[in-house]
Amino acid sequence: MNxxxxxxxxxxxxxxxxxxxxxxRSKGEVVGxxxxxxxxxxxxxxxxxxxxxxxxxxxxxYVVKFQNNPQHPxxxxxxxxxxxxxEVVGxxxxxxxxxxxxxxxxxxxPQMVIETGTRIExxxxxxxxxxxxxxxxxxxxxxxxxxxxxxxxxxxLGPTFLGAFVFxxxxxxxxxxxxxxxRSVDDKTHAYTPWLxxxxxxxxxxxxxxxDSPIRNIYPRRLVYESVRGLENFEPYLARIxxxxxxxxxxxxxxxxxxxxxxxxxxxxxxxxxxxxxxxRLRQAxxxxxxSDLRPFPNWR
Numbered sequence: 001m002n003x004x005x006x007x008x009x010x011x012x013x014x015x016x017x018x019x020x021x022x023x024x025r026s027k028g029e030v031v032g033x034x035x036x037x038x039x040x041x042x043x044x045x046x047x048x049x050x051x052x053x054x055x056x057x058x059x060x061x062y063v064v065k066f067q068n069n070p071q072h073p074x075x076x077x078x079x080x081x082x083x084x085x086x087e088v089v090g091x092x093x094x095x096x097x098x099x100x101x102x103x104x105x106x107x108x109x110p111q112m113v114i115e116t117g118t119r120i121e122x123x124x125x126x127x128x129x130x131x132x133x134x135x136x137x138x139x140x141x142x143x144x145x146x147x148x149x150x151x152x153x154x155x156x157l158g159p160t161f162l163g164a165f166v167f168x169x170x171x172x173x174x175x176x177x178x179x180x181x182x183r184s185v186d187d188k189t190h191a192y193t194p195w196l197x198x199x200x201x202x203x204x205x206x207x208x209x210x211x212d213s214p215i216r217n218i219y220p221r222r223l224v225y226e227s228v229r230g231l232e233n234f235e236p237y238l239a240r241i242x243x244x245x246x247x248x249x250x251x252x253x254x255x256x257x258x259x260x261x262x263x264x265x266x267x268x269x270x271x272x273x274x275x276x277x278x279x280x281r282l283r284q285a286x287x288x289x290x291x292s293d294l295r296p297f298p299n300w301r
Contacts, residue, residue, distance in 0.1 A: 033084075033255075034058060034097035036130075041109040042137065049075055049200060050114050052123065053133060056099060061137055062130030064099050065200070066123040067259065070116045072206030076129040077260040077268060082171055082199035083131070084252035085275075089240045091163050092156075093196045098255075099130035127257060134182045134195060143181045146192065148223060153191050154181055160194045161224035163237035168202075168217035169285045170241055170278060172210040175201035177219050206262060208271050210278065212285065214292040228297040231283060238282060246276040 040055040049069040055061050069075055083096040103125040106112045112123045134140060151157070164177055181192035204211055219225070227233055250272045258265050290297050 034060070034095070034130075035100070036060070036097060037100045037102065038062070038064065038105055038128075038130075041105060041112055044111055047198070052112055053137065054099065054101070054105075054130070056097075056130070060097075061133035062097060062099055063094075063133055063197075064101065065129045065131075066101070066114065067126065067128065068114055068121065068124040070114060071200060073260060073262045074206040074208065075200040077256050078200045078202050078205075079129045079131065079198075080256050080260075081253050081268070081271075082173075082202040085171070085249070086167060086196060086199070088244065088248060088252060089163070089167060089237055091167060091196055091237065092160060092194060093131075093199070094134060095132040097130040097132065099128045101125050101128050127259075129260075131197065134180075134193070135184065139185055141183050141185055141192075143192065144179070146181055148221075150190060150192065151181075151221065151223065153189075155191055155193050157194065157224060158227040158233075159237075160196075161219060162228065162234050164196050165217055165219070165225075165289075166234050166237045166241060166282060166286065167196075169212075169289070170275070170282055171199075171202035172204055172212060173199070173202045173217055174204045174211070177217060179219075203271060208267060210274065214285075214288040215294050218289065218294055218296045222296060222298060225297050226299060228300045230300060231286060234286060238286075241282060242279050244276075244279065246273065249276050 036056040036058045038054040039057050042053040042055060042061065045051045045053055045063055049065050049071050051063050051065045053061060054064050065076055065079060067073055067076060080096050083093050086093040101123070106122050106125055113120050114123055134142070146154070154160075164179070167173075168177055175198065178196070178198035180195050180197050182195065183190070183192045203209070231238070250269065253268050253272050256265070256268060261268050290300055
């Protein structure tokens with residue numbers, strides 16, 4: 001493996017030591033990025049990439065995507081890169097992680113397969129992408145749709161969706177914005193917390209280009225945009241992205257393994273450079289969306 005962080009986990013295990021569940025703070029390594037081994041299969045998850053919910057050795061549950069997913073090998077790189085960028089900007093994304101999936105776990109769980117047409121093959125072992133599940137699966141309600149009366153009660157509804165819109169414009173997310181809403185089963189307020197999930201189609205899926213369109217990235221529930229009166233409502237996320245320097249963007253691409261890039265890490269570095277160039281066009285992209293035939297911001301005159 002050509003990424004330093006998982007290599008260090010492997011060397012610790014070979015020496016009979018238990019690796020920490022967060023990244024090490026020594027020079028040259030990413031702080032706070034877990035690299036852990038999967039120890040238990042929980043269930044298959046919905047989604048075109050056919051992920052699985054696994055428990056890892058740190059007792060955290062992760063939605064795991066595999067290198068042989070039916071979408072594209074670069075989906076894993078996209079997920080890791082975009083999740084890190086979203087974290088830097090301050091958007092609510094589940095914590096990303098490198099997940100080592102042992103072959104023994106796959107062979108012992110017949111449901112850990114990838115289905116493509118009539119073909120069925122085991123999920124690929126080795127290094128996979130993990131997105132932390134927001135809580136204990138048995139104690140956490142997870143919804144991908146809420147009726148309007150509950151959607152209006154979502155914590156930080158407007159800021160989260162406006163930040164997501166800016167982020168998706170910047171990264172050219174070519175899928176509809178995927179969100180989940182979670183709360184504890186014991187929460188009697190019924191106030192859900194929003195999370196941005198499924199960043200795999202950022203950077204136009206496996207193409208790593210930016211076919212921009214004014215009508216792309218608009219969430220179909222217009223009530224999430226009711227607070228918009230002008231560009232100022234997209235702050236602080238708009239300014240945070242504009243103020244990122246090239247080094248910060250490239251740092252978010254560090255340690256992503258070459259086998260996730262379908263062409264090598266050089267292409268990933270060029271992708272990071274193009275993202276740095278795109279920042280200056282964000283404001284115009286938002287204005288173009290406002291002026292489009294869809295008119296997504298009903299109160300922005």
